[in-house]
Amino acid sequence: MRFDTNGLEILDREECLALMASVPVGRVVFTDRALPAIQPVNFVLHGDDVIIATSAGSKLAAATAGTIVAFEADAFDAGDEAGWSVTVVGQARAVRDSGELRRLSLLPLDPWIPGRHDHFIRIRSDVISGRRIHPTMVEARP
Amino acid sequence: MRFDTNGLEILDREECLALMASVPVGRVVFTDRALPAIQPVNFVLHGDDVIIATSAGSKLAAATAGTIVAFEADAFDAGDEAGWSVTVVGQARAVRDSGELRRLSLLPLDPWIPGRHDHFIRIRSDVISGRRIHPTMVEARP
Numbered sequence: 001m002r003f004d005t006n007g008l009e010i011l012d013r014e015e016c017l018a019l020m021a022s023v024p025v026g027r028v029v030f031t032d033r034a035l036p037a038i039q040p041v042n043f044v045l046h047g048d049d050v051i052i053a054t055s056a057g058s059k060l061a062a063a064t065a066g067t068i069v070a071f072e073a074d075a076f077d078a079g080d081e082a083g084w085s086v087t088v089v090g091q092a093r094a095v096r097d098s099g100e101l102r103r104l105s106l107l108p109l110d111p112w113i114p115g116r117h118d119h120f121i122r123i124r125s126d127v128i129s130g131r132r133i134h135p136t137m138v139e140a141r142p
Numbered sequence: 143m144r145f146d147t148n149g150l151e152i153l154d155r156e157e158c159l160a161l162m163a164s165v166p167v168g169r170v171v172f173t174d175r176a177l178p179a180i181q182p183v184n185f186v187l188h189g190d191d192v193i194i195a196t197s198a199g200s201k202l203a204a205a206t207a208g209t210i211v212a213f214e215a216d217a218f219d220a221g222d223e224a225g226w227s228v229t230v231v232g233q234a235r236a237v238r239d240s241g242e243l244r245r246l247s248l249l250p251l252d253p254w255i256p257g258r259h260d261h262f263i264r265i266r267s268d269v270i271s272g273r274r275i276h277p278t279m280v281e282a283r284p
Contacts, residue, residue: 006200006255006257007256007257023220025216027214027216029179029180031178035210035212035231036171036172036173036178036211036212037229038169038171038180038212038214038229040214040216040225068178070178072180074182076167078165078166078167081254082254083167083182085182087180089177089179112223112275113148113149113150113275114149114278115149133255
């Protein structure tokens with residue numbers, strides 16, 4: 001295992017992808033009118049890419065069209081004070097190709113929020129980084 | 143209850159703060175060398191402000207010095223397909239005043255990662271928005 005200067009384990013690309021695949025919700029990080037913005041979304045991985053589905057007119061669709069975004073997924077356990085976080089940074093694009101749309105519509109991606117979700121956004125995982133925080137060795141208490 | 147166009151419940155400021163106070167980890171959203179960036183951190187609320195602690199030389203300390211950041215906290219339940227998310231957007235600043243530092247050092251803020259955390263960052267909750275996604279009415283299955 002490799003650790004960073006904060007004492008967190010550095011996860012390799014394969015571990016990052018496996019951990020991301022284990023959770024149904026991640027967070028898209030983008031810029032909204034020059035301000036930092038974040039929105040939780042359901043997602044699936046397709047190859048190494050992050051796939052999300054929204055409606056064509058949504059703020060998320062507008063904000064991610066052809067831009068570089070970050071996408072984060074994590075899981076933490078308050079009891080253990082442990083967990084992991086993975087962040088992808090890469091180009092987001094609206095999927096327009098009908099063959100690609102057909103393939104993506106077959107993925108097990110079922111957004112929890114109601115409404116139409118026929119607008120697919122694909123985030124290329126150009127850079128993936130992940131960290132794991134291990135449970136602290138807590139001293140035995142009397 | 144009020145709902146947005148996506149069918150999500152709109153949470154008022156008080157609910158947002160109460161929900162944030164119920165979780166130990168949130169995510170700072172900022173810009174790192176012109177790219178969107180996100181980092182999970184332990185935090186506490188102090189009044190309506192988000193307080194995080196890091197080391198003076200950290201990337202987070204540099205990236206948040208005097209800038210507008212977003213801060214997000216959430217909790218989702220994959221079984222229920224439900225949960226909530228709250229986002230604060232506001233000015234972040236390094237706390238320098240010795241009286242304020244003393245007060246903040248008494249808060250129940252215990253970062254899970256090892257090392258020194260004597261550099262406090264205070265994020266003013268200029269704008270708070272929150273959404274709750276209610277469990278879907280799932281049809282009875284045979």
